[in-house]
Amino acid sequence: MRIEADLDRCMGTANCMVVAPDWFELGEDDDQVRVLITSVPDDQRALAEDAVRRCPVGALRLV
Numbered sequence: 351m352r353i354e355a356d357l358d359r360c361m362g363t364a365n366c367m368v369v370a371p372d373w374f375e376l377g378e379d380d381d382q383v384r385v386l387i388t389s390v391p392d393d394q395r396a397l398a399e400d401a402v403r404r405c406p407v408g409a410l411r412l413v
């Protein structure tokens with residue numbers, strides 16, 4: 351499982367970074383999310399779902 355980000359939607363609110371600071375960062379130039387984790391471990395699925403759920407604009411999804 352991985353996390354995809356839709357940069358057309360991301361508003362740079364950083365909610366995802368609050369939930370999982372090791373998995374996301376904001377671009378220095380554009381304040382849009384970068385997904386740092388390439389694969390979500392099975393035992394951290396709940397954390398990934400929480401990060402996705404807390405995005406206010408629905409820019410993240412699990413695939």
Ligand code: SF4
Nearest residue numbers: 360361363364366405
């Ligand atoms: S929570 Fe959503 S809008 Fe905010 S930085 Fe993360 S992906 Fe972008």
